[in-house]
Amino acid sequence: MNKEKISITQGIKMTILFLFGSTLVMGTGGEAGRDMWISIVAAIVLAVPLLLIYSRILSLFPGEDLFQILELNFGKFFGKLISIIFIWFAFHLGALVLRNFGEFIITVGLPETPAIVPVIMFGLLCIWGAKAGIETMAKCSDYFIIFVMVLLILFSILVIPSMDTDNLFPIMGEGIGKAMSGVLSSLTYPFGETVVFMMIFSALPHKKSAYKVYIPALLLGGFVVTSIALRNILVLGPATIKAVYFPSYSAISRVNIGNFLQRLEIAVTIVFILSGFIKITVCLLAATKGVARVLGFDDYRILVTPIGLLMVNLANIIYKNIVEMFDWAFEVWPYYAFPFQVILPVLIWIFIELKLRAKNKPKQTETAVEDGSSA
Amino acid sequence: MFMMMILSYAIASYLDLKTTYHKQDKAKLIVYFILMTISYAIGTASGYVREMPSPAEPIKQLIFAIMGK
Numbered sequence: 321m322n323k324e325k326i327s328i329t330q331g332i333k334m335t336i337l338f339l340f341g342s343t344l345v346m347g348t349g350g351e352a353g354r355d356m357w358i359s360i361v362a363a364i365v366l367a368v369p370l371l372l373i374y375s376r377i378l379s380l381f382p383g384e385d386l387f388q389i390l391e392l393n394f395g396k397f398f399g400k401l402i403s404i405i406f407i408w409f410a411f412h413l414g415a416l417v418l419r420n421f422g423e424f425i426i427t428v429g430l431p432e433t434p435a436i437v438p439v440i441m442f443g444l445l446c447i448w449g450a451k452a453g454i455e456t457m458a459k460c461s462d463y464f465i466i467f468v469m470v471l472l473i474l475f476s477i478l479v480i481p482s483m484d485t486d487n488l489f490p491i492m493g494e495g496i497g498k499a500m501s502g503v504l505s506s507l508t509y510p511f512g513e514t515v516v517f518m519m520i521f522s523a524l525p526h527k528k529s530a531y532k533v534y535i536p537a538l539l540l541g542g543f544v545v546t547s548i549a550l551r552n553i554l555v556l557g558p559a560t561i562k563a564v565y566f567p568s569y570s571a572i573s574r575v576n577i578g579n580f581l582q583r584l585e586i587a588v589t590i591v592f593i594l595s596g597f598i599k600i601t602v603c604l605l606a607a608t609k610g611v612a613r614v615l616g617f618d619d620y621r622i623l624v625t626p627i628g629l630l631m632v633n634l635a636n637i638i639y640k641n642i643v644e645m646f647d648w649a650f651e652v653w654p655y656y657a658f659p660f661q662v663i664l665p666v667l668i669w670i671f672i673e674l675k676l677r678a679k680n681k682p683k684q685t686e687t688a689v690e691d692g693s694s695a
Numbered sequence: 696m697f698m699m700m701i702l703s704y705a706i707a708s709y710l711d712l713k714t715t716y717h718k719q720d721k722a723k724l725i726v727y728f729i730l731m732t733i734s735y736a737i738g739t740a741s742g743y744v745r746e747m748p749s750p751a752e753p754i755k756q757l758i759f760a761i762m763g764k
Contacts, residue, residue, distance in 0.1 A: 412750075451715070615722075615726060617722075617723060617726075621715050622712075622715045622716055622723050622727055623723075623726070623727070623730070624715075625707065625708075625711040625715075625731075626727055626730030626731045626734055627730065629707075629731070629734040629738075630730060630733065630734045630737070632734075632738075633734055633737040633738050633741065634737075634750075636738075636741055637737065637741050637747040637748075637749045638749045638750065638751050639749065639751060640746070640749075644751070648751055648755065651755075652751075652754065652755045652758055652759075655758045655761075655762065656754055656758055
């Protein structure tokens with residue numbers, strides 16, 4: 321397979337945009353109500369060891385992606401079997417985000433248009449992006465992150481007059497249990513989703529790169545996600561956040577500077593388009609690379625279009641309506657994603673560590689015997 | 696719609712293969728056409744069948760059954 325390389329900074333930017341994905345628009349940790357920001361912070365804390373495990377697995381096999389690592393350690397058959405599980409996860413996640421985008425567009429901008437239209441358009445764009453490869457995506461991230469950050473900061477400043485600090489208090493008013501009820505959903509959406517990067521991070525430059533990408537991206541991206549959650553609570557309050565589908569869109573719609581600067585909410589779409597594009601393309605890239613590895617192809621590019629079109633079709637049929645989409649995203653996703661994001665990577669890590677330890681043990685014993693005899 | 700779908704898939708495949716498929720590797724081509732056919736079949740079926748079966752519902756039922764909800 322062609323060796324593509326991206327820098328650590330590009331990796332961080334790409335991961336941050338991936339974390340933003342649909343999270344900034346749909347919100348996360350909503351179960352905790354006004355304390356959702358505490359849930360998100362707790363999820364970031366829990367995500368640190370998880371991402372350290374992802375980094376450790378990648379750093380043990382520099383220059384290899386998850387599929388190669390699995391084949392090296394579990395053998396051809398079991399390696400491919402576990403690879404298929406991860407391919408499904410990346411493929412499914414891409415389809416879900418694609419559908420989120422379609423529902424967002426028809427809800428806020430094009431209510432008369434069938435949901436499949438924006439899904440096809442965006443899907444084709446992502447196919448194009450994935451065909452261009454990870455280096456092109458990384459260069460795109462360099463520019464996209466500037467637009468996204470400027471817009472987020474600008475919106476947050478403009479919406480300050482609409483903020484009400486009473487919406488934030490009492491902190492943990494309903495107990496610590498309620499405040500922590502959104503931790504699992506925040507951990508699995510979006511922080512744990514970065515497991516997808518294990519499938520494409522063979523493009524990182526050197527051994528410790530995965531640590532240098534994952535942890536700063538988690539902290540920076542997590543900080544922004546927490547800030548946006550706080551902003552939405554301050555502007556809308558917990559009751560309104562529960563009632564609306566897209567809290568960021570509703571929060572920005574409150575911007576009104578001197579009856580002149582208003583109706584800026586459609587610009588939220590720009591944030592979604594830029595970060596969603598990166599997220600879906602990364603998922604498509606991961607799924608395609610996985611299929612290519614499982615089938616033993618030397619290049620993944622030929623598979624991008626058929627798998628991308630399958631993703632579009634899955635996005636089209638996966639939910640009946642927006643209600644089912646949100647029900648699935650908040651009720652089912654945390655439990656569905658947990659094995660892919662936590663259980664499987666942890667088991668793989670333990671297996672690899674034990675295998676490496678067993679491999680190194682005879683060497684150590686031999687060295688000790690040699691030392692003893694020479695003495 | 697049936698014909699329109701065939702036509703759009705044929706054009707997409709032609710353009711795509713023209714840009715991507717350089718080496719004469721038949722295995723890749725077979726996989727390509729199998730995936731394209733599956734994609735086409737799902738796409739066409741979703742146009743005719745009102746309630747297409749989706750993987751979301753069985754996954755939800757399975758998870759709720761495991762959790763005893």
